[in-house]
Amino acid sequence: MIKVSGVTKKYPARLAVDNVSFEVGRGEIVGFLGPNGAGKTTTMRMLTGYLPMNFGSIEVAGYDISKQPQEVRRRIGYLPESCPLYPEMRVDEYLRFRAALKGVKATGRRAKINEVKEKCGLTDVGKRIIGQLSKGYRQRVGLADSLVHDPDLLVLDEPTVGLDPYQIRQVRELITQLAERHTILLSTHILPEVEAICERILIINEGKIVASDTEENLHKKLHASSVIEMEVKAEKNAALARVSSMEGLDVRNASELADGWLWMEIEADSASMRVELFNLAVTEGWALRELREQNHSLEDTFVQITRNKGAE
Amino acid sequence: MNVFLCLLKKELRTCFYSPIAYVVMFFFWALTGGNFIWLLSQLAHGESLTMATQLMFSGPLLTFALPVVVPLITMRLFAEEKKLGTLEALLTTSVRVPELVLAKFFGALVFYIVLWLPAIIYGYTQSYLCPSDVLGFPDGGAFRSGALGVILVGSLYIAVGLFMSSLTSNQIVAAIGGFAILFGSFLGMMYMAYTAQNPSVRIVGQYFSSFVHMMDFSRGIVDSRIVIMYLSHAAWFLFATVKIVESKRV
Numbered sequence: 319m320i321k322v323s324g325v326t327k328k329y330p331a332r333l334a335v336d337n338v339s340f341e342v343g344r345g346e347i348v349g350f351l352g353p354n355g356a357g358k359t360t361t362m363r364m365l366t367g368y369l370p371m372n373f374g375s376i377e378v379a380g381y382d383i384s385k386q387p388q389e390v391r392r393r394i395g396y397l398p399e400s401c402p403l404y405p406e407m408r409v410d411e412y413l414r415f416r417a418a419l420k421g422v423k424a425t426g427r428r429a430k431i432n433e434v435k436e437k438c439g440l441t442d443v444g445k446r447i448i449g450q451l452s453k454g455y456r457q458r459v460g461l462a463d464s465l466v467h468d469p470d471l472l473v474l475d476e477p478t479v480g481l482d483p484y485q486i487r488q489v490r491e492l493i494t495q496l497a498e499r500h501t502i503l504l505s506t507h508i509l510p511e512v513e514a515i516c517e518r519i520l521i522i523n524e525g526k527i528v529a530s531d532t533e534e535n536l537h538k539k540l541h542a543s544s545v546i547e548m549e550v551k552a553e554k555n556a557a558l559a560r561v562s563s564m565e566g567l568d569v570r571n572a573s574e575l576a577d578g579w580l581w582m583e584i585e586a587d588s589a590s591m592r593v594e595l596f597n598l599a600v601t602e603g604w605a606l607r608e609l610r611e612q613n614h615s616l617e618d619t620f621v622q623i624t625r626n627k628g629a630e
Numbered sequence: 631m632n633v634f635l636c637l638l639k640k641e642l643r644t645c646f647y648s649p650i651a652y653v654v655m656f657f658f659w660a661l662t663g664g665n666f667i668w669l670l671s672q673l674a675h676g677e678s679l680t681m682a683t684q685l686m687f688s689g690p691l692l693t694f695a696l697p698v699v700v701p702l703i704t705m706r707l708f709a710e711e712k713k714l715g716t717l718e719a720l721l722t723t724s725v726r727v728p729e730l731v732l733a734k735f736f737g738a739l740v741f742y743i744v745l746w747l748p749a750i751i752y753g754y755t756q757s758y759l760c761p762s763d764v765l766g767f768p769d770g771g772a773f774r775s776g777a778l779g780v781i782l783v784g785s786l787y788i789a790v791g792l793f794m795s796s797l798t799s800n801q802i803v804a805a806i807g808g809f810a811i812l813f814g815s816f817l818g819m820m821y822m823a824y825t826a827q828n829p830s831v832r833i834v835g836q837y838f839s840s841f842v843h844m845m846d847f848s849r850g851i852v853d854s855r856i857v858i859m860y861l862s863h864a865a866w867f868l869f870a871t872v873k874i875v876e877s878k879r880v
Contacts, residue, residue: 366722388724396722402715406647418636419723463719 319344319471319501320365325374327360327525334360336525337374342518344470347497349516350505353624357525358505359399362475365503366396379470392421395464395500399475401457405449409440409459412448413466420467430466438462438492454485461492472502478511490514509616519616523624536619544589545570548582549608550599557582560602566591579607634729641737645703654702655745661695662749680849683769686749687776688844696787697816701808703741704791705801707734708875712799717875731872735785735792742784750777772850779847782860783840787812789867796874816840 320342327335335357342348352358363369365376367387375382381389404412413431422430435441438458443451448459457477464472477493478486486508493502493515506512512519512533519536521529529536550557554574561584562569571583584595589611599606645651669685677685711717720730753773790811795804822835823842836842843856 363718368718368722391722391724394722398715398718400715402719404644404714404716406644415636415640416723419633419725421724
């Protein structure tokens, strides 16, 4: 669906995007992450044909953006970062205007607008003036606008910024629903959002793509060993000695909990060593109430990736 | 074409939604009315009838009102789109920049013509009220060519204002910049045409001065050179605006 190869964008004072290449397949939901100023918005603007690039090429749905920009734009629904709208217009009026601009045929226009309004929960506010709507509703109007011409690809630049938790959840649900029919490229720096929605993650830092994979694979790459947490009823020193003596296991941390149970944090070569730990507890006759692999949060991974590359 | 009409409709709508349009309209219409009363009293005191159209179109309205009014109409056009970020939303649809610039230009031109409507209506009412044996006021031909002149001058002014608006995202800067250029060049050319000592400077001034041109137009002289000059200058500013919008996208 998207094929970005060797794209570079220079601003007078700095290099915003440096030789970036990536691909997004049809039907994927890809999260586009990066610290502030990493080049997310610039990349998205080039992708939608708003900014010209200095080098490289971008193909969307098989059309080259510098040769057939109109074809590309027709296939992209773009929600810019600040969700720009005309505050003096009414919701219906705005959507009618945008639908006409985007070449939605006059005969099916009303039906199409009603459809996206329903999808985005705007049915009741059609007559309201955009300037008087809350931020959450405005965001939905922006989203409805990006959907109105039924694009193959949705490019959403921080769609949930500035919303309250309830609205964030609504927008997120909406995006997940949309994923059934559209390819989505979504930028954000709210990481739980990416964990909740996206199938694949692209991380950009200082204008370069530093990672592109599924969340799990990213974790695997970064954390060769896994950490297992275990809670047993056992005498501390004996248990520590027993666990540490096993091959591939190493107790990193342990403490006796207030209720007399022993909590251990164990570094293991692989998460499957939980089985050995279980067997050990059985043979030693320890009562076992918790045995689980510690999950790395995407936040850890993100910080690690962007910091490593930044320090190089 | 479809896109252009859609943009034009939106421009007109936004124009008439904004309070500034009504403020401008109120003051300009009040000035037109005042100007007309003054014109009638001049005629009543024995001013020659040939002066009537001149007083109407190339009097104080042209000199002092237009350089203020036109930047007030045009300041919003691109500056606001940039400030709101809606320019990005527009240019990522299949809208082409020339279409957008032309839609904004013609939107402003329609509003500008609306501003002049009362003056034109006064003129025609006057000709109905006059007894038929009185030598016609206003002279139909002169009146029409005066109106044409006002529209030509207006389109150049609007193109300049639009250009200034495309340079900044601050409406005030766009308005003051537009005013400075229009009023400055108006006075400068008038000085060159009428007051300068050097004859060649005077000739150049007469070629470019809107005041001189409007005197001709309101006497019923439509000089094709001048018509082409206004149209081509306006086209040049529109072209420059297109280039600015295309290049300044950050």
